[in-house]
Amino acid sequence: MKEYSNGEITIVWRPETCIHSAICVKTLPKVYNPNARPWIAIENASSEELTAQIKLCPSGALSYFINGEKKEETNSMETKVEVLENGPLIVTGKITVIDKDGKEETKENKTAFCRCGASENKPYCDGAHLKIDFKG
Numbered sequence: 001m002k003e004y005s006n007g008e009i010t011i012v013w014r015p016e017t018c019i020h021s022a023i024c025v026k027t028l029p030k031v032y033n034p035n036a037r038p039w040i041a042i043e044n045a046s047s048e049e050l051t052a053q054i055k056l057c058p059s060g061a062l063s064y065f066i067n068g069e070k071k072e073e074t075n076s077m078e079t080k081v082e083v084l085e086n087g088p089l090i091v092t093g094k095i096t097v098i099d100k101d102g103k104e105e106t107k108e109n110k111t112a113f114c115r116c117g118a119s120e121n122k123p124y125c126d127g128a129h130l131k132i133d134f135k136g
């Protein structure tokens with residue numbers, strides 16, 4: 001997990017959660033550049049632009065909190081299940097995931113579950129649906 005702050009807000013980046021939709025890169029290219037290090041240039045946009053964009057991240061890999069407030073913002077308090085075209089199942093809200101061995105894990109914000117069968121991190125999506133050109 002990595003954090004990027006502009007003094008007003010802090011972006012939280014969870015690489016293992018990213019489903020490589022590239023929505024961040026397309027909607028705010030002046031901030032998100034996968035070829036640059038660091039890849040997030042938080043100083044290139046206002047806090048309003050950044051938070052509006054983060055709310056579009058389908059997987060919850062990007063989230064933010066307002067500095068001085070501990071809790072990360074989530075897009076919605078209600079639990080929502082959404083099927084992404086040609087991609088994962090996105091669950092928004094706090095959930096408990098129990099794996100096949102009975103191990104429990106709490107997930108907050110958004111969780112992407114694999115629908116294509118190709119993820120190497122099941123039950124979660126790891127972006128492999130793009131590699132296999134999953135349709136559905």
Ligand code: SF4
Pocket residue numbers: 017018019020021022023024025056057058059060061062
């Ligand atoms: S899942 Fe979120 S962080 Fe990953 S590429 Fe898509 S918009 Fe960017």
Ligand code: FES
Pocket residue numbers: 019087088089113114115116117118119124125126127128129130
């Ligand atoms: S749906 Fe994304 S890896 Fe399967």
